[in-house]
Amino acid sequence: MAYLTLTNVSKQFGETYAVQDFNLDVEKGEFVSFLGPSGCGKTTTLRMVAGFETPTNGMITLDGSDITHKSPNQRNMGMIFQSYALFPNMTVAQNIGFGLRVRKMSKAAISERVQEMVSLVNLENHVGKYPYQLSGGQQQRVSLARALAIRPNVLLLDEPLSALDAKIRVSLRAQIREIQKKLGITAIFVTHDQEEALSISDRIVVMYEGNVEQVGTPFEIYNFPNTQFVANFVGSLNTAVAEVIDRENGLLSVDGVQFASAAKMDGYARGDRVRIAIRPERFSFASEVKKANVVDCQIENITFLGSVVRVHILIGNSKFTMDTFNYPSLALPKIGAADQVTCSREAVLILGHANGSAN
Amino acid sequence: MTVSTAPVPVAANASGTTQTTTRRNRLWALVIYILTALYFLLPLAATFYWSLRAERGTLGFEAYRRLFEDANFLPSFSQSIVNAIIAIVISLVIIVPTAYWVTLRLPKLRPVVEFITLLPFVIPAVVLSLALIILYSRPPLLLTRTYESSRVLLVCVYAALSFPYMFRAVDNGLRAMDVRALTEAAQSLGAGWPTILFRVIFPNLRVALISGALLTFAIVIGELTIALFMAQRTLGPYMANLTRSKVYEPSAMAIVAFAITWAAMGIIQLIGRGQQGSIGGGH
Numbered sequence: 355m356a357y358l359t360l361t362n363v364s365k366q367f368g369e370t371y372a373v374q375d376f377n378l379d380v381e382k383g384e385f386v387s388f389l390g391p392s393g394c395g396k397t398t399t400l401r402m403v404a405g406f407e408t409p410t411n412g413m414i415t416l417d418g419s420d421i422t423h424k425s426p427n428q429r430n431m432g433m434i435f436q437s438y439a440l441f442p443n444m445t446v447a448q449n450i451g452f453g454l455r456v457r458k459m460s461k462a463a464i465s466e467r468v469q470e471m472v473s474l475v476n477l478e479n480h481v482g483k484y485p486y487q488l489s490g491g492q493q494q495r496v497s498l499a500r501a502l503a504i505r506p507n508v509l510l511l512d513e514p515l516s517a518l519d520a521k522i523r524v525s526l527r528a529q530i531r532e533i534q535k536k537l538g539i540t541a542i543f544v545t546h547d548q549e550e551a552l553s554i555s556d557r558i559v560v561m562y563e564g565n566v567e568q569v570g571t572p573f574e575i576y577n578f579p580n581t582q583f584v585a586n587f588v589g590s591l592n593t594a595v596a597e598v599i600d601r602e603n604g605l606l607s608v609d610g611v612q613f614a615s616a617a618k619m620d621g622y623a624r625g626d627r628v629r630i631a632i633r634p635e636r637f638s639f640a641s642e643v644k645k646a647n648v649v650d651c652q653i654e655n656i657t658f659l660g661s662v663v664r665v666h667i668l669i670g671n672s673k674f675t676m677d678t679f680n681y682p683s684l685a686l687p688k689i690g691a692a693d694q695v696t697c698s699r700e701a702v703l704i705l706g707h708a709n710g711s712a713n
Numbered sequence: 714m715t716v717s718t719a720p721v722p723v724a725a726n727a728s729g730t731t732q733t734t735t736r737r738n739r740l741w742a743l744v745i746y747i748l749t750a751l752y753f754l755l756p757l758a759a760t761f762y763w764s765l766r767a768e769r770g771t772l773g774f775e776a777y778r779r780l781f782e783d784a785n786f787l788p789s790f791s792q793s794i795v796n797a798i799i800a801i802v803i804s805l806v807i808i809v810p811t812a813y814w815v816t817l818r819l820p821k822l823r824p825v826v827e828f829i830t831l832l833p834f835v836i837p838a839v840v841l842s843l844a845l846i847i848l849y850s851r852p853p854l855l856l857t858r859t860y861e862s863s864r865v866l867l868v869c870v871y872a873a874l875s876f877p878y879m880f881r882a883v884d885n886g887l888r889a890m891d892v893r894a895l896t897e898a899a900q901s902l903g904a905g906w907p908t909i910l911f912r913v914i915f916p917n918l919r920v921a922l923i924s925g926a927l928l929t930f931a932i933v934i935g936e937l938t939i940a941l942f943m944a945q946r947t948l949g950p951y952m953a954n955l956t957r958s959k960v961y962e963p964s965a966m967a968i969v970a971f972a973i974t975w976a977a978m979g980i981i982q983l984i985g986r987g988q989q990g991s992i993g994g995g996h
Contacts, residue, residue, distance in 0.1 A: 404897075404901060405900075406897055406900075425900075426897070426900040426901055427900045427901070427902075427903045427904055427905055428903075429901075430903070431901055432901060432902075433897065433898065433901035435894050435897070435898060437891050437894050439891060439894035439895055439897070439898035440898075441895065441898075441899075441912075441913055441917070442890065442917055443913075443916040443917050443919075452899070452902055452904075452912075453902030453903050453904075456902060456903040456904050456908060457903060497898075500898075500902070501901070501902075504902055504903065510901075
């Protein structure tokens with residue numbers, strides 16, 4: 355049995371469902387991220403695990419015990435907030451030791467645990483400081499130490515990096531992951547940043563409008579999205595409407611240009627209109643190497659993004675983008691020129707029946 | 714060459730104009746500052762000067778000596794202080810949990826609570842006094858029969874009078890911090906409500922609580938109308954009586970009252986200085 359289980363959990367606010375029939379099993383020591391846009395229900399789900407919200411329906415169990423209606427202060431879950439939520443009247447040491455004082459631990463034991471935690475988050479020189487004397491990154495590390503000091507059953511992180519600048523965000527997320535692995539602690543991380551979720555998680559739960567769209571490893575979520583929402587939300591994506599030409603051989607036509615796909619096409623018949631998706635980095639110029647699909651295109655625009663060059667191309671009447679590494683020696687094509695691009699059969703994903711026109 | 718030199722005088726001229734404007738603004742600010750200071754300080758200085766003239770032909774503290782030696786001064790003063798302290802405690806016990814709960818769980822009720830706390834502003838003191846005397850001079854709550862029971866009623870009224878100040882002070886303090894996040898952080902660390910209130914919320918409301926308390930103190934200490942109606946021997950009626958019967962002592966009394974108020978403000982400043990930075994997590 356999984357360590358933390360959410361079974362058919364729903365949360366209704368008035369007439370609106372913030373979360374609907376949420377099911378998830380989290381193993382001990384696993385790092386799971388809830389990923390989705392604002393209002394998708396990820397924070398509400400986290401808050402139900404923490405005990406700050408009570409589910410309208412469903413059950414939450416921890417290590418086999420039903421905790422659905424347990425109050426937050428009886429769940430032993432460490433929570434990290436976007437706003438840090440450090441107690442302004444307490445020093446770093448007092449903040450970290452707060453949960454231990456509540457548990458009436460001895461002064462010596464508290465002092466020892468606080469020391470252990472400050473070294474874990476590299477804040478040895480700041481124990482006597484107040485929160486306002488620390489930078490955002492340092493404050494969040496104190497918050498992490500405070501949550502870990504109580505040896506929580508589950509560590510809950512509610513967009514902990516959103517208020518930090520880009521560089522600190524990257525280094526702190528690596529530090530969080532490293533500490534989580536070192537302590538073997540179970541963690542749930544809420545974020546709307548797909549890069550953050552992909553880089554830090556064992557598994558990702560992609561949510562949209564209160565529903566779970568897909569649960570999988572970062573590799574699965576990125577490479578094999580189950581729904582159009584997941585495909586669009588995680589990473590950049592080209593989508594187009596194609597017509598099924600040959601179901602058995604996976605052949606499709608986009609505005610008369612033929613593509614071969616490795617995707618299973620059991621549910622489709624010849625002539626069906628389907629939505630296909632191709633990641634921009636799966637394209638390359640056919641002059642470099644030729645894969646299963648080689649198609650004619652026209653170069654519409656080129657955007658320089660530093661390590662990557664984004665080439666906007668027109669295939670038939672459909673617009674696509676192609677990402678290629680920036681090699682200084684690479685001769686970029688001219689805007690308006692005709693060229694050929696290639697991609698593998700595996701790169702062509704099928705997201706389901708199309709009910710609109712190509713974008 | 715002429716083109717390159719042309720902008721220089723323009724820039725110098727602009728800089729000169731800015732400097733003149735700044736100087737003129739500073740001058741005006743100084744004039745307003747001096748006028749304001751005179752407006753407040755001159756009457757105070759005159760009162761102080763008058764309070765020193767109790768002895769003919771010499772300046773001294775005779776009026777203050779007489780004031781402090783008056784058998785009625787210290788009892789009325791101490792009674793007002795005790796009344797004020799009890800009113801502050803009652804007000805804190807009612808207002809702080811109410812404001813905290815409204816901020817945390819019932820934000821939609823804020824306008825209603827604000828309106829209720831503003832009622833003492835709207836009702837004139839005379840009307841309030843008469844209404845209270847009529848209401849509490851008959852069973853079941855007969856509070857006007859003895860001096861001590863009237864005093865209980867008076868303290869309760871003072872607590873109600875402090876609601877507008879206390880609620881605003883506490884509400885401002887609560888708005889300055891992320892009450893919800895702090896409460897939830899404490900809860901997730903295992904804290905129950907008493908711990909959250911006494912270890913997290915109250916310490917961070919220190920300045921707000923002291924401001925509200927001192928404002929209440931300032932109102933109660935010299936309150937006249939309701940105390941007179943309830944026949945209480947507090948500082949307000951004592952001061953009114955003093956003004957009618959003495960010449961220099963009222964001025965000395967006014968200066969003492971000023972000193973107490975200023976000392977109270979000084980305490981706020983001192984305590985406020987200790988509480989710096991953002992509350993609830995700045996970036």
